Amino acid sequence: MQHESGSFRDRSNRVVYHNGEVYRMLDSDALASWRDISATEFFERALKRGDIVATAETDQLAAESSARKWAGALKHERIPFVSYPYEWCFGMLKDAALLHLDLLLEALEEGLMIKDSSAYNIQWRGTKPVFIDTPSFEKWNSGEPWIAYRQFCEMFLFPLMLASYKGVPFNTYLRGDIDGIPVEVCSRLLSFRDYFRRGCFSHVYLQSKLQKRYSDSNRDVKSELSSAGFHAELIKINVRKLKKLVSGLTIGISKTTWSDYEAVSISNDTYTEGNQQQKADFVRSAVLSKPQSMVWDLGCNTGVYSRIAAESAEQVVAMDFDPLAVEKLYQTLKQASSGNVLPLVVNIANASPAQGWRGGERKRLEDRGKPSLVLGLALMHHLVLSANVPLDQLMGWLASLQADLVLEFVTRHDPMVKKLLLNKTDNYSDYTIENFEELIQQHHQIKSRVELNNRQRVLYHCIAR
Amino acid sequence: MLRFAAAVLLYSLFFPASAFAYLDPGTGSMLLQVLLAGLAGLAVAWKYLWKQVTRPFKRSSGENSSEAKPNEEPETNGKAQ
Numbered sequence: 315m316q317h318e319s320g321s322f323r324d325r326s327n328r329v330v331y332h333n334g335e336v337y338r339m340l341d342s343d344a345l346a347s348w349r350d351i352s353a354t355e356f357f358e359r360a361l362k363r364g365d366i367v368a369t370a371e372t373d374q375l376a377a378e379s380s381a382r383k384w385a386g387a388l389k390h391e392r393i394p395f396v397s398y399p400y401e402w403c404f405g406m407l408k409d410a411a412l413l414h415l416d417l418l419l420e421a422l423e424e425g426l427m428i429k430d431s432s433a434y435n436i437q438w439r440g441t442k443p444v445f446i447d448t449p450s451f452e453k454w455n456s457g458e459p460w461i462a463y464r465q466f467c468e469m470f471l472f473p474l475m476l477a478s479y480k481g482v483p484f485n486t487y488l489r490g491d492i493d494g495i496p497v498e499v500c501s502r503l504l505s506f507r508d509y510f511r512r513g514c515f516s517h518v519y520l521q522s523k524l525q526k527r528y529s530d531s532n533r534d535v536k537s538e539l540s541s542a543g544f545h546a547e548l549i550k551i552n553v554r555k556l557k558k559l560v561s562g563l564t565i566g567i568s569k570t571t572w573s574d575y576e577a578v579s580i581s582n583d584t585y586t587e588g589n590q591q592q593k594a595d596f597v598r599s600a601v602l603s604k605p606q607s608m609v610w611d612l613g614c615n616t617g618v619y620s621r622i623a624a625e626s627a628e629q630v631v632a633m634d635f636d637p638l639a640v641e642k643l644y645q646t647l648k649q650a651s652s653g654n655v656l657p658l659v660v661n662i663a664n665a666s667p668a669q670g671w672r673g674g675e676r677k678r679l680e681d682r683g684k685p686s687l688v689l690g691l692a693l694m695h696h697l698v699l700s701a702n703v704p705l706d707q708l709m710g711w712l713a714s715l716q717a718d719l720v721l722e723f724v725t726r727h728d729p730m731v732k733k734l735l736l737n738k739t740d741n742y743s744d745y746t747i748e749n750f751e752e753l754i755q756q757h758h759q760i761k762s763r764v765e766l767n768n769r770q771r772v773l774y775h776c777i778a779r
Numbered sequence: 780m781l782r783f784a785a786a787v788l789l790y791s792l793f794f795p796a797s798a799f800a801y802l803d804p805g806t807g808s809m810l811l812q813v814l815l816a817g818l819a820g821l822a823v824a825w826k827y828l829w830k831q832v833t834r835p836f837k838r839s840s841g842e843n844s845s846e847a848k849p850n851e852e853p854e855t856n857g858k859a860q
Contacts, residue, residue: 524808
């Protein structure tokens with residue numbers, strides 16, 4: 315039995331792994347609460363819809379649990395690939411926020427509460443958000459305000475507001491502080507004009523002032539509010555208003571920018587239509603060459619090849635450093651109800667690190683799953699020539715993934731490479747096709763190779779030795 | 780860090796009944812919820828404020844009441860940290 319290093323904040327339960335399955339150990343209070351909550355109509359409905367991770371009580375870990383003084387255990391459905399809010403695009407954080415609010419509203423109707431509002435409690439099956447932290451549901455204590463309102467603001471509302479109102483992608487902020495954006499920080503980031511925008515005055519300005527005013531207070535405000543007659547309807551009103559506010563937030567980029575973005579990405583792709591078809595066929599046949607449990611598409615852009623891989627692979631994780639490209643892919647996948655592609659905002663030159671308490675709360679990208687195939691199309695020249703990653707280090711990292719590879723080598727004759735080198739001193743003597751082929755064959759065997767665009771670009775399908 | 784530890788201590792002293800809530804709700808954030816509810820929160824706000832206004836008078840009539848003591852104790856604890 316292996317403990318999940320990120321599961322410790324709520325002492326009443328702990329996630330563990332055993333024989334490749336996910337379990338949650340519960341103390342006696344959490345077990346009693348689970349039995350009550352799981353019997354409610356709300357919980358049954360949400361499980362059925364797939365809004366809450368499939369969960370059932372189990373006695374498979376009975377010996378283990380009693381030895382460690384746990385009262386019982388739950389078995390959870392396994393999420394294909396764990397991701398974090400700082401890897402999500404705007405639409406994903408927004409949909410996760412709406413799922414949280416919907417579940418809270420529905421839970422309140424049956425006298426239940428969600429005791430925290432951590433965005434990490436939401437994971438993804440493709441483009442469908444799933445609530446995974448079942449012990450977060452508990453009976454609502456009559457007269458108690460929404461304890462996790464502040465956390466909802468810090469982890470969902472403020473990042474979304476900053477992205478929508480200021481055009482600032484929240485990813486770096488959420489990666490910088492895994493607990494979200496504190497109200498006083500959000501308040502400083504907004505200008506006077508912003509306080510006229512929806513939600514800013516009340517949720518940011520007032521909350522920040524009140525928090526400051528009462529920061530040294532040692533009064534039991536919770537009890538005071540309860541005795542003043544605080545009731546569930548007040549929470550429901552607030553949650554409904556928040557739903558409206560979040561629903562109305564749009565990514566802080568105009569339509570023109572969107573269409574420009576599309577045009578730029580098309581013109582950047584120097585392929586003719588025939589070559590594009592050839593590239594698509596090459597990727598398709600590489601994915602089909604064996605059963606693929608998980609494909610990583612690194613530098614996926616708007617996900618053309620991720621979707622090709624998804625035709626036959628079980629799961630695809632599509633990653634790009636551009637939040638807009640990922641947003642576009644997410645919206646496309648959502649419309650197509652594609653269930654096996656997870657789009658993520660990841661910069662391969664600076665991928666998500668291990669962080670949080672003892673570096674164990676949030677895991678490195680590479681520690682969250684093993685791909686069977688990695689696509690790196692039109693990626694390497696950006697990493698070597700723009701991010702200055704030496705080619706041998708890049709190949710070493712790709713080899714460490716122990717997966718088959720589909721790579722595209724963009725030669726120095728390609729217009730994009732010429733453009734990248736235009737204003738730089740060319741000290742990239744390692745960036746040659748000969749060096750690439752030598753390096754790749756240290757850990758892989760080249761199965762097939764095809765030249766495109768007058769030999770300006772070469773595709774490789776490489777099998778891990 | 781000391782301030783944080785003091786805050787945790789204060790919190791644990793004053794909210795013993797809510798040991799299950801591992802999250803700090805934030806005093807200001809709790810009060811804001813009454814305002815956010817608009818008209819529906821008026822009655823609660825009025826009752827809450829009325830209690831605040833009348834509290835000092837209640838306290839002065841019973842200075843030795845056990846209610847007043849904990850308000851001083853944790854402050855010293857906080858400083859001692």
